[in-house]
Amino acid sequence: MPHDADLLTLPLAVVVQRCQEESERFFQQALNDPRYCHEVFRRAIVHHTGNAWAFVYRQYTPLVVSWVERHASFASSGEDPAYFVNRAFEKMWSALGPEKFANFPDLKSLLRYLQLCTSSVIVDHVRAREHVHFASTLSINHQDDPDLSYGNPGIEVSILDELERQQFWQRIQQRLKSEAEQRLLYYRFALDLMPREICTRFPDEFPDVKEVYKMLQKILDRLGRDPELKKFLSQDA
Amino acid sequence: MACITPPALTDEQLLALIDGAATDDVVAHVQQCADCRSRANALAHRQGQLAIQFYRVACPSPLELGEYHLDLLPAERRLAVAEHLTTCADCEQEIQALQDYLLDLAPTLASAPTSEPVRESLGQRWQSLVATVVDTLSGAATGGGRMPALAGMRGEPEEQLVYGVDDLQIIIAMPPEPKQSRRKGILGLILGLEAGEQFEAQLYQSDAILMTTIVDEGDNFVFEHLMPGLYTLVLRGADREIRIENLNV
Numbered sequence: 510m511p512h513d514a515d516l517l518t519l520p521l522a523v524v525v526q527r528c529q530e531e532s533e534r535f536f537q538q539a540l541n542d543p544r545y546c547h548e549v550f551r552r553a554i555v556h557h558t559g560n561a562w563a564f565v566y567r568q569y570t571p572l573v574v575s576w577v578e579r580h581a582s583f584a585s586s587g588e589d590p591a592y593f594v595n596r597a598f599e600k601m602w603s604a605l606g607p608e609k610f611a612n613f614p615d616l617k618s619l620l621r622y623l624q625l626c627t628s629s630v631i632v633d634h635v636r637a638r639e640h641v642h643f644a645s646t647l648s649i650n651h652q653d654d655p656d657l658s659y660g661n662p663g664i665e666v667s668i669l670d671e672l673e674r675q676q677f678w679q680r681i682q683q684r685l686k687s688e689a690e691q692r693l694l695y696y697r698f699a700l701d702l703m704p705r706e707i708c709t710r711f712p713d714e715f716p717d718v719k720e721v722y723k724m725l726q727k728i729l730d731r732l733g734r735d736p737e738l739k740k741f742l743s744q745d746a
Numbered sequence: 747m748a749c750i751t752p753p754a755l756t757d758e759q760l761l762a763l764i765d766g767a768a769t770d771d772v773v774a775h776v777q778q779c780a781d782c783r784s785r786a787n788a789l790a791h792r793q794g795q796l797a798i799q800f801y802r803v804a805c806p807s808p809l810e811l812g813e814y815h816l817d818l819l820p821a822e823r824r825l826a827v828a829e830h831l832t833t834c835a836d837c838e839q840e841i842q843a844l845q846d847y848l849l850d851l852a853p854t855l856a857s858a859p860t861s862e863p864v865r866e867s868l869g870q871r872w873q874s875l876v877a878t879v880v881d882t883l884s885g886a887a888t889g890g891g892r893m894p895a896l897a898g899m900r901g902e903p904e905e906q907l908v909y910g911v912d913d914l915q916i917i918i919a920m921p922p923e924p925k926q927s928r929r930k931g932i933l934g935l936i937l938g939l940e941a942g943e944q945f946e947a948q949l950y951q952s953d954a955i956l957m958t959t960i961v962d963e964g965d966n967f968v969f970e971h972l973m974p975g976l977y978t979l980v981l982r983g984a985d986r987e988i989r990i991e992n993l994n995v
Binding site for chain 1: 756757758761762765767789791792793794795796797798799800801802803804805807808809812813815816818833834835836840843844847848944946955958959960982983984985987
Protein backbone atom coordinates (compact mmCIF):
# COMPACT_ATOMS: atom_id res chain seq x y z
CA MET A 510 0.00 0.00 0.00
CA PRO A 511 1.29 3.48 -0.73
CA HIS A 512 2.25 5.87 1.97
CA ASP A 513 -0.15 8.77 2.24
CA ALA A 514 2.63 11.01 0.98
CA ASP A 515 2.78 8.92 -2.19
CA LEU A 516 -0.93 9.41 -2.75
CA LEU A 517 -0.43 13.13 -3.00
CA THR A 518 1.79 12.74 -6.03
CA LEU A 519 -0.27 10.26 -8.01
CA PRO A 520 -1.92 11.56 -11.17
CA LEU A 521 -5.59 12.31 -10.68
CA ALA A 522 -6.62 9.76 -13.29
CA VAL A 523 -4.80 7.07 -11.34
CA VAL A 524 -6.35 8.12 -8.06
CA VAL A 525 -9.88 8.22 -9.40
CA GLN A 526 -9.42 4.90 -11.15
CA ARG A 527 -8.27 3.35 -7.90
CA CYS A 528 -11.08 5.03 -6.03
CA GLN A 529 -13.56 3.48 -8.39
CA GLU A 530 -11.99 0.05 -8.07
CA GLU A 531 -11.81 0.25 -4.32
CA SER A 532 -15.42 1.42 -4.16
CA GLU A 533 -16.48 -1.58 -6.20
CA ARG A 534 -14.58 -3.80 -3.81
CA PHE A 535 -16.28 -2.05 -0.94
CA PHE A 536 -19.72 -2.59 -2.44
CA GLN A 537 -18.80 -6.26 -2.82
CA GLN A 538 -17.88 -6.23 0.86
CA ALA A 539 -14.30 -7.14 0.01
CA LEU A 540 -11.21 -5.69 1.62
CA ASN A 541 -10.55 -2.28 0.18
CA ASP A 542 -8.40 0.77 0.56
CA PRO A 543 -10.55 3.91 1.06
CA ARG A 544 -7.64 6.32 0.92
CA TYR A 545 -7.86 6.83 -2.84
CA CYS A 546 -11.43 8.08 -2.62
CA HIS A 547 -10.47 10.27 0.32
CA GLU A 548 -7.68 11.67 -1.82
CA VAL A 549 -10.11 12.52 -4.61
CA PHE A 550 -12.27 14.40 -2.11
CA ARG A 551 -9.17 16.16 -0.84
CA ARG A 552 -8.21 17.36 -4.29
CA ALA A 553 -11.77 18.46 -4.98
CA ILE A 554 -12.18 20.36 -1.74
CA VAL A 555 -8.71 21.54 -0.80
CA HIS A 556 -7.33 22.13 -4.29
CA HIS A 557 -10.65 22.92 -5.97
CA THR A 558 -9.77 20.51 -8.77
CA GLY A 559 -12.78 20.52 -11.07
CA ASN A 560 -12.24 17.05 -12.48
CA ALA A 561 -11.94 15.63 -8.98
CA TRP A 562 -15.23 17.22 -7.97
CA ALA A 563 -16.87 16.02 -11.17
CA PHE A 564 -15.73 12.52 -10.31
CA VAL A 565 -17.02 12.79 -6.74
CA TYR A 566 -20.37 13.90 -8.11
CA ARG A 567 -20.54 11.02 -10.58
CA GLN A 568 -19.22 8.40 -8.24
CA TYR A 569 -21.48 9.19 -5.32
CA THR A 570 -24.69 10.34 -7.02
CA PRO A 571 -26.25 6.86 -6.91
CA LEU A 572 -25.46 6.66 -3.22
CA VAL A 573 -26.95 10.09 -2.52
CA VAL A 574 -30.06 9.14 -4.50
CA SER A 575 -30.47 6.11 -2.24
CA TRP A 576 -30.10 8.34 0.82
CA VAL A 577 -32.70 10.79 -0.52
CA GLU A 578 -35.20 8.06 -1.28
CA ARG A 579 -34.84 6.58 2.18
CA HIS A 580 -35.34 9.85 4.02
CA ALA A 581 -38.59 9.91 5.97
CA SER A 582 -39.65 13.28 4.51
CA PHE A 583 -38.80 12.59 0.90
CA ALA A 584 -42.01 10.85 -0.12
CA SER A 585 -44.16 13.81 0.87
CA SER A 586 -41.82 16.43 -0.56
CA GLY A 587 -43.24 16.38 -4.06
CA GLU A 588 -39.75 16.70 -5.52
CA ASP A 589 -37.59 14.44 -7.67
CA PRO A 590 -34.53 12.86 -6.05
CA ALA A 591 -32.32 14.80 -8.48
CA TYR A 592 -33.52 18.07 -6.95
CA PHE A 593 -32.19 17.09 -3.54
CA VAL A 594 -29.10 15.35 -4.89
CA ASN A 595 -27.92 18.52 -6.60
CA ARG A 596 -28.57 20.58 -3.51
CA ALA A 597 -26.80 18.08 -1.28
CA PHE A 598 -23.63 18.33 -3.33
CA GLU A 599 -23.96 22.12 -3.50
CA LYS A 600 -24.32 22.28 0.25
CA MET A 601 -21.29 20.14 0.84
CA TRP A 602 -19.34 22.17 -1.67
CA SER A 603 -20.22 25.46 0.00
CA ALA A 604 -20.00 24.24 3.60
CA LEU A 605 -16.80 22.24 3.45
CA GLY A 606 -13.82 24.40 2.57
CA PRO A 607 -10.09 23.68 2.75
CA GLU A 608 -9.89 24.98 6.31
CA LYS A 609 -12.39 22.37 7.51
CA PHE A 610 -11.01 19.42 5.60
CA ALA A 611 -8.68 18.39 8.41
CA ASN A 612 -11.78 17.42 10.39
CA PHE A 613 -12.38 14.60 7.94
CA PRO A 614 -9.51 12.15 8.28
CA ASP A 615 -11.07 9.30 6.33
CA LEU A 616 -13.59 8.48 3.64
CA LYS A 617 -16.22 7.39 6.10
CA SER A 618 -16.31 10.79 7.79
CA LEU A 619 -16.62 12.52 4.41
CA LEU A 620 -19.46 10.29 3.31
CA ARG A 621 -21.21 10.81 6.61
CA TYR A 622 -20.98 14.55 6.04
CA LEU A 623 -22.39 14.14 2.54
CA GLN A 624 -25.19 12.13 4.09
CA LEU A 625 -25.75 14.95 6.57
CA CYS A 626 -25.92 17.44 3.69
CA THR A 627 -28.48 15.20 2.02
CA SER A 628 -30.63 15.18 5.12
CA SER A 629 -30.14 18.92 5.59
CA VAL A 630 -31.46 19.92 2.19
CA ILE A 631 -34.55 17.79 2.72
CA VAL A 632 -35.14 19.26 6.19
CA ASP A 633 -34.58 22.77 4.76
CA HIS A 634 -37.36 21.97 2.31
CA VAL A 635 -39.63 20.65 5.07
CA ARG A 636 -39.05 23.72 7.25
CA ALA A 637 -39.83 26.11 4.41
CA ARG A 638 -43.01 24.24 3.58
CA GLU A 639 -44.11 24.18 7.22
CA HIS A 640 -43.40 27.89 7.53
CA VAL A 641 -45.63 28.69 4.57
CA HIS A 642 -48.33 26.44 5.99
CA PHE A 643 -48.03 28.14 9.37
CA ALA A 644 -48.29 31.57 7.77
CA SER A 645 -51.28 30.52 5.73
CA THR A 646 -53.15 29.34 8.82
CA LEU A 647 -52.70 32.81 10.30
CA SER A 648 -53.72 34.47 7.09
CA ILE A 649 -57.17 32.91 6.96
CA ASN A 650 -59.58 35.75 7.36
CA HIS A 651 -63.00 34.73 8.60
CA GLN A 652 -64.60 37.86 7.31
CA ASP A 653 -67.99 36.24 7.18
CA ASP A 654 -67.84 35.51 10.89
CA PRO A 655 -66.17 38.31 12.84
CA ASP A 656 -66.41 36.34 16.07
CA LEU A 657 -63.85 33.88 14.71
CA SER A 658 -61.40 36.47 13.51
CA TYR A 659 -59.29 36.74 16.65
CA GLY A 660 -56.03 34.94 16.15
CA ASN A 661 -56.69 34.81 12.43
CA PRO A 662 -55.67 38.33 11.61
CA GLY A 663 -55.97 38.15 7.84
CA ILE A 664 -52.30 38.70 7.16
CA GLU A 665 -51.01 38.50 3.64
CA VAL A 666 -48.56 35.63 3.48
CA SER A 667 -45.37 37.50 2.83
CA ILE A 668 -42.44 35.86 4.52
CA LEU A 669 -39.23 37.79 4.58
CA ASP A 670 -36.20 35.99 3.28
CA GLU A 671 -33.87 34.42 5.79
CA LEU A 672 -31.43 37.30 5.98
CA GLU A 673 -34.21 39.87 6.40
CA ARG A 674 -35.80 37.73 9.08
CA GLN A 675 -32.57 37.59 11.02
CA GLN A 676 -32.08 41.35 10.68
CA PHE A 677 -35.65 42.00 11.75
CA TRP A 678 -35.21 39.69 14.73
CA GLN A 679 -32.10 41.60 15.77
CA ARG A 680 -33.85 44.94 15.41
CA ILE A 681 -36.78 43.80 17.53
CA GLN A 682 -34.51 42.47 20.25
CA GLN A 683 -32.77 45.82 20.44
CA ARG A 684 -36.14 47.37 21.33
CA LEU A 685 -36.57 45.11 24.35
CA LYS A 686 -35.72 46.35 27.80
CA SER A 687 -34.72 43.27 29.71
CA GLU A 688 -33.48 39.73 29.35
CA ALA A 689 -36.89 38.57 30.53
CA GLU A 690 -38.53 40.38 27.62
CA GLN A 691 -36.07 38.82 25.21
CA ARG A 692 -36.74 35.39 26.62
CA LEU A 693 -40.48 35.91 26.41
CA LEU A 694 -40.31 37.07 22.79
CA TYR A 695 -38.18 34.06 21.98
CA TYR A 696 -40.56 31.63 23.67
CA ARG A 697 -43.68 33.21 22.29
CA PHE A 698 -42.67 33.79 18.67
CA ALA A 699 -39.50 31.87 17.83
CA LEU A 700 -40.73 28.75 19.60
CA ASP A 701 -44.42 29.54 19.02
CA LEU A 702 -45.44 28.79 22.60
CA MET A 703 -48.69 30.07 24.05
CA PRO A 704 -48.38 32.06 27.32
CA ARG A 705 -49.82 29.21 29.34
CA GLU A 706 -47.29 26.80 27.78
CA ILE A 707 -44.51 29.23 28.61
CA CYS A 708 -45.52 29.19 32.26
CA THR A 709 -45.75 25.42 32.25
CA ARG A 710 -42.36 24.85 30.62
CA PHE A 711 -40.45 27.66 32.29
CA PRO A 712 -42.12 28.15 35.67
CA ASP A 713 -39.03 29.61 37.30
CA GLU A 714 -38.83 32.39 34.76
CA PHE A 715 -42.53 32.91 34.16
CA PRO A 716 -44.68 31.57 37.01
CA ASP A 717 -47.78 33.71 36.35
CA VAL A 718 -49.68 33.68 33.07
CA LYS A 719 -51.24 37.07 33.79
CA GLU A 720 -47.76 38.54 34.13
CA VAL A 721 -46.82 36.95 30.85
CA TYR A 722 -49.77 38.59 29.10
CA LYS A 723 -48.93 41.87 30.75
CA MET A 724 -45.31 41.75 29.61
CA LEU A 725 -46.37 40.65 26.16
CA GLN A 726 -48.80 43.52 25.90
CA LYS A 727 -46.08 45.99 26.84
CA ILE A 728 -43.75 44.56 24.22
CA LEU A 729 -46.39 44.66 21.47
CA ASP A 730 -47.40 48.15 22.47
CA ARG A 731 -43.81 49.42 22.39
CA LEU A 732 -43.07 47.77 19.06
CA GLY A 733 -46.34 49.08 17.63
CA ARG A 734 -45.31 52.63 18.49
CA ASP A 735 -41.78 52.27 17.14
CA PRO A 736 -41.47 54.50 14.05
CA GLU A 737 -39.32 51.96 12.23
CA LEU A 738 -41.54 48.98 12.98
CA LYS A 739 -44.92 50.67 13.10
CA LYS A 740 -45.63 50.33 9.41
CA PHE A 741 -44.70 46.67 9.29
CA LEU A 742 -46.76 45.73 12.35
CA SER A 743 -49.73 47.95 11.68
CA GLN A 744 -52.93 46.40 10.42
CA ASP A 745 -53.16 49.22 7.88
CA ALA A 746 -49.78 48.42 6.36
CA MET B 747 -65.89 54.55 18.12
CA ALA B 748 -65.95 53.75 21.84
CA CYS B 749 -66.51 50.72 24.00
CA ILE B 750 -70.23 50.10 24.41
CA THR B 751 -69.99 48.88 27.98
CA PRO B 752 -67.02 50.58 29.69
CA PRO B 753 -64.57 49.93 31.13
CA ALA B 754 -63.01 48.77 27.87
CA LEU B 755 -61.18 45.46 27.92
CA THR B 756 -57.45 45.66 28.60
CA ASP B 757 -54.89 44.55 26.02
CA GLU B 758 -53.95 41.63 28.27
CA GLN B 759 -57.58 40.44 28.18
CA LEU B 760 -57.66 40.86 24.41
CA LEU B 761 -54.42 38.90 23.99
CA ALA B 762 -55.90 36.09 26.05
CA LEU B 763 -58.97 36.26 23.81
CA ILE B 764 -56.77 35.92 20.71
CA ASP B 765 -55.13 32.87 22.22
CA GLY B 766 -58.52 31.33 23.05
CA ALA B 767 -57.84 31.71 26.76
CA ALA B 768 -60.34 34.45 27.64
CA THR B 769 -63.08 34.16 30.21
CA ASP B 770 -66.72 33.91 29.09
CA ASP B 771 -67.50 37.49 30.07
CA VAL B 772 -64.66 38.79 27.89
CA VAL B 773 -65.88 36.74 24.94
CA ALA B 774 -69.43 38.03 25.48
CA HIS B 775 -68.17 41.60 25.68
CA VAL B 776 -66.25 41.43 22.43
CA GLN B 777 -69.15 39.85 20.59
CA GLN B 778 -71.17 42.96 21.35
CA CYS B 779 -68.48 45.65 21.29
CA ALA B 780 -67.13 46.68 17.89
CA ASP B 781 -64.48 48.89 19.48
CA CYS B 782 -62.94 46.12 21.57
CA ARG B 783 -63.28 43.74 18.61
CA SER B 784 -61.37 46.18 16.45
CA ARG B 785 -58.61 46.49 19.04
CA ALA B 786 -58.43 42.69 19.31
CA ASN B 787 -57.98 42.40 15.55
CA ALA B 788 -55.21 45.01 15.55
CA LEU B 789 -53.40 43.14 18.31
CA ALA B 790 -53.90 39.84 16.52
CA HIS B 791 -52.43 41.32 13.37
CA ARG B 792 -49.38 42.64 15.18
CA GLN B 793 -48.85 39.36 16.99
CA GLY B 794 -49.46 37.38 13.83
CA GLN B 795 -46.85 39.31 11.88
CA LEU B 796 -44.30 38.58 14.57
CA ALA B 797 -45.31 34.93 14.72
CA ILE B 798 -44.96 34.52 10.96
CA GLN B 799 -41.66 36.31 10.59
CA PHE B 800 -40.10 34.81 13.68
CA TYR B 801 -41.18 31.24 13.03
CA ARG B 802 -38.12 29.23 14.11
CA VAL B 803 -35.97 32.29 13.51
CA ALA B 804 -33.53 31.33 16.27
CA CYS B 805 -33.24 27.68 15.26
CA PRO B 806 -29.88 26.50 13.97
CA SER B 807 -29.99 25.41 10.35
CA PRO B 808 -30.41 21.67 9.75
CA LEU B 809 -26.77 21.54 8.67
CA GLU B 810 -25.57 23.22 11.85
CA LEU B 811 -27.69 20.85 13.92
CA GLY B 812 -26.02 18.00 12.09
CA GLU B 813 -22.57 19.45 12.61
CA TYR B 814 -23.42 19.69 16.28
CA HIS B 815 -24.43 16.05 16.28
CA LEU B 816 -21.18 15.07 14.53
CA ASP B 817 -19.17 17.25 16.91
CA LEU B 818 -17.87 19.46 14.13
CA LEU B 819 -18.82 22.84 15.55
CA PRO B 820 -16.44 25.27 17.21
CA ALA B 821 -16.90 25.50 20.98
CA GLU B 822 -18.88 28.73 20.95
CA ARG B 823 -21.49 27.49 18.50
CA ARG B 824 -21.60 24.10 20.16
CA LEU B 825 -22.62 25.75 23.42
CA ALA B 826 -25.20 27.93 21.69
CA VAL B 827 -26.79 24.98 19.92
CA ALA B 828 -26.76 22.91 23.10
CA GLU B 829 -28.57 25.70 24.94
CA HIS B 830 -31.09 26.08 22.13
CA LEU B 831 -31.83 22.37 22.25
CA THR B 832 -32.86 22.66 25.90
CA THR B 833 -35.82 24.80 24.85
CA CYS B 834 -36.70 23.89 21.28
CA ALA B 835 -38.76 20.77 20.85
CA ASP B 836 -38.69 21.10 17.05
CA CYS B 837 -34.90 21.00 16.89
CA GLU B 838 -34.75 18.26 19.45
CA GLN B 839 -37.05 16.22 17.27
CA GLU B 840 -35.03 16.98 14.15
CA ILE B 841 -31.76 16.01 15.73
CA GLN B 842 -33.25 12.78 17.00
CA ALA B 843 -34.48 11.98 13.50
CA LEU B 844 -31.06 12.84 12.11
CA GLN B 845 -29.36 10.59 14.62
CA ASP B 846 -31.54 7.70 13.53
CA TYR B 847 -31.06 8.57 9.86
CA LEU B 848 -27.27 8.60 10.08
CA LEU B 849 -27.32 5.48 12.16
CA ASP B 850 -29.49 3.59 9.72
CA LEU B 851 -27.70 4.77 6.64
CA ALA B 852 -24.17 5.08 7.92
CA PRO B 853 -21.85 4.43 5.05
CA THR B 854 -22.03 0.69 4.83
CA LEU B 855 -23.13 1.23 1.25
CA ALA B 856 -23.68 -2.44 0.72
CA SER B 857 -26.24 -2.17 -2.05
CA ALA B 858 -25.38 1.15 -3.60
CA PRO B 859 -24.62 1.04 -7.30
CA THR B 860 -21.49 2.56 -8.70
CA SER B 861 -21.14 5.06 -11.48
CA GLU B 862 -19.97 4.56 -15.03
CA PRO B 863 -16.24 4.13 -15.54
CA VAL B 864 -14.47 7.35 -14.81
CA ARG B 865 -12.20 7.07 -17.82
CA GLU B 866 -14.94 8.43 -20.02
CA SER B 867 -16.02 11.03 -17.54
CA LEU B 868 -12.62 12.61 -17.56
CA GLY B 869 -12.64 12.71 -21.31
CA GLN B 870 -9.51 10.61 -21.63
CA ARG B 871 -8.78 7.69 -23.87
CA TRP B 872 -7.71 4.89 -21.58
CA GLN B 873 -5.83 1.84 -22.75
CA SER B 874 -5.52 -1.41 -20.88
CA LEU B 875 -2.67 -3.49 -22.30
CA VAL B 876 -1.21 -6.88 -21.51
CA ALA B 877 2.56 -7.15 -21.74
CA THR B 878 4.18 -10.38 -22.85
CA VAL B 879 7.69 -11.75 -22.46
CA VAL B 880 9.83 -10.73 -25.40
CA ASP B 881 13.22 -11.74 -24.07
CA THR B 882 15.06 -13.37 -21.19
CA LEU B 883 18.41 -12.05 -20.09
CA SER B 884 20.93 -13.67 -17.80
CA GLY B 885 22.39 -11.48 -15.09
CA ALA B 886 25.85 -11.68 -16.64
CA ALA B 887 24.60 -10.47 -20.00
CA THR B 888 22.96 -7.29 -18.82
CA GLY B 889 25.84 -5.13 -17.81
CA GLY B 890 25.68 -2.70 -20.71
CA GLY B 891 22.15 -1.31 -20.62
CA ARG B 892 19.82 0.31 -18.10
CA MET B 893 18.77 -2.25 -15.54
CA PRO B 894 16.53 -2.24 -12.49
CA ALA B 895 18.23 -0.05 -9.95
CA LEU B 896 18.82 -2.63 -7.28
CA ALA B 897 19.60 -5.57 -9.49
CA GLY B 898 22.87 -7.19 -8.65
CA MET B 899 22.99 -5.66 -5.20
CA ARG B 900 21.69 -8.75 -3.46
CA GLY B 901 23.72 -11.80 -4.13
CA GLU B 902 24.28 -13.37 -7.52
CA PRO B 903 22.89 -11.78 -10.68
CA GLU B 904 19.38 -13.05 -11.39
CA GLU B 905 17.68 -13.91 -14.59
CA GLN B 906 15.70 -10.98 -15.87
CA LEU B 907 12.54 -11.00 -17.91
CA VAL B 908 11.92 -8.43 -20.59
CA TYR B 909 8.26 -7.71 -21.27
CA GLY B 910 7.14 -5.66 -24.22
CA VAL B 911 3.97 -3.80 -24.98
CA ASP B 912 3.20 -0.82 -27.15
CA ASP B 913 6.35 1.29 -27.18
CA LEU B 914 7.50 0.18 -23.74
CA GLN B 915 9.76 -2.48 -22.32
CA ILE B 916 9.54 -3.60 -18.73
CA ILE B 917 12.51 -5.41 -17.27
CA ILE B 918 11.77 -7.52 -14.23
CA ALA B 919 14.25 -9.12 -11.83
CA MET B 920 13.28 -11.22 -8.83
CA PRO B 921 16.27 -11.59 -6.51
CA PRO B 922 15.99 -13.61 -3.29
CA GLU B 923 16.28 -11.68 -0.09
CA PRO B 924 19.57 -12.41 1.71
CA LYS B 925 18.21 -13.27 5.13
CA GLN B 926 14.92 -14.73 4.08
CA SER B 927 15.70 -17.35 1.56
CA ARG B 928 12.14 -18.19 0.58
CA ARG B 929 11.17 -14.61 0.06
CA LYS B 930 12.00 -12.58 -3.00
CA GLY B 931 11.63 -9.10 -4.29
CA ILE B 932 10.51 -7.71 -7.61
CA LEU B 933 12.70 -5.08 -9.14
CA GLY B 934 11.35 -3.38 -12.20
CA LEU B 935 12.46 -0.87 -14.77
CA ILE B 936 10.25 0.67 -17.42
CA LEU B 937 12.00 1.70 -20.62
CA GLY B 938 10.48 4.04 -23.17
CA LEU B 939 8.39 6.28 -20.91
CA GLU B 940 7.66 9.75 -22.19
CA ALA B 941 9.11 12.64 -20.22
CA GLY B 942 6.93 13.40 -17.21
CA GLU B 943 4.83 10.28 -17.64
CA GLN B 944 4.05 8.91 -14.18
CA PHE B 945 3.16 5.39 -13.24
CA GLU B 946 2.04 3.54 -10.16
CA ALA B 947 2.89 -0.14 -9.74
CA GLN B 948 0.42 -2.49 -8.09
CA LEU B 949 0.85 -6.09 -7.17
CA TYR B 950 -2.10 -8.46 -7.07
CA GLN B 951 -2.49 -12.05 -6.02
CA SER B 952 -5.72 -13.94 -6.63
CA ASP B 953 -7.33 -10.67 -7.71
CA ALA B 954 -6.59 -9.08 -4.35
CA ILE B 955 -4.30 -6.11 -4.27
CA LEU B 956 -1.27 -6.67 -2.09
CA MET B 957 0.97 -3.69 -2.54
CA THR B 958 1.20 -0.42 -4.34
CA THR B 959 4.24 1.66 -5.02
CA ILE B 960 5.32 4.62 -7.10
CA VAL B 961 7.54 4.27 -10.15
CA ASP B 962 10.41 6.55 -9.20
CA GLU B 963 12.18 9.23 -11.21
CA GLY B 964 14.58 6.64 -12.61
CA ASP B 965 11.54 4.66 -13.83
CA ASN B 966 12.28 1.89 -11.29
CA PHE B 967 9.94 0.24 -8.86
CA VAL B 968 10.50 -2.26 -6.05
CA PHE B 969 8.38 -4.78 -4.17
CA GLU B 970 9.94 -6.62 -1.28
CA HIS B 971 9.26 -9.56 1.07
CA LEU B 972 7.21 -11.61 -1.38
CA MET B 973 6.37 -15.24 -0.77
CA PRO B 974 6.84 -17.55 -3.77
CA GLY B 975 3.79 -17.69 -5.98
CA LEU B 976 2.00 -16.28 -9.01
CA TYR B 977 1.38 -12.56 -9.06
CA THR B 978 -0.13 -10.01 -11.39
CA LEU B 979 1.75 -6.76 -11.82
CA VAL B 980 -0.22 -3.73 -12.95
CA LEU B 981 1.43 -0.51 -14.02
CA ARG B 982 -1.04 2.35 -14.05
CA GLY B 983 -0.40 5.63 -15.81
CA ALA B 984 -2.55 8.61 -16.57
CA ASP B 985 -3.91 7.20 -19.80
CA ARG B 986 -2.84 3.57 -19.95
CA GLU B 987 -2.56 0.48 -17.83
CA ILE B 988 -0.09 -2.33 -18.46
CA ARG B 989 -0.66 -5.76 -16.99
CA ILE B 990 1.90 -8.49 -16.53
CA GLU B 991 0.07 -11.63 -15.59
CA ASN B 992 1.26 -14.88 -14.07
CA LEU B 993 4.49 -13.42 -12.80
CA ASN B 994 6.13 -16.41 -11.13
CA VAL B 995 8.08 -15.24 -8.11
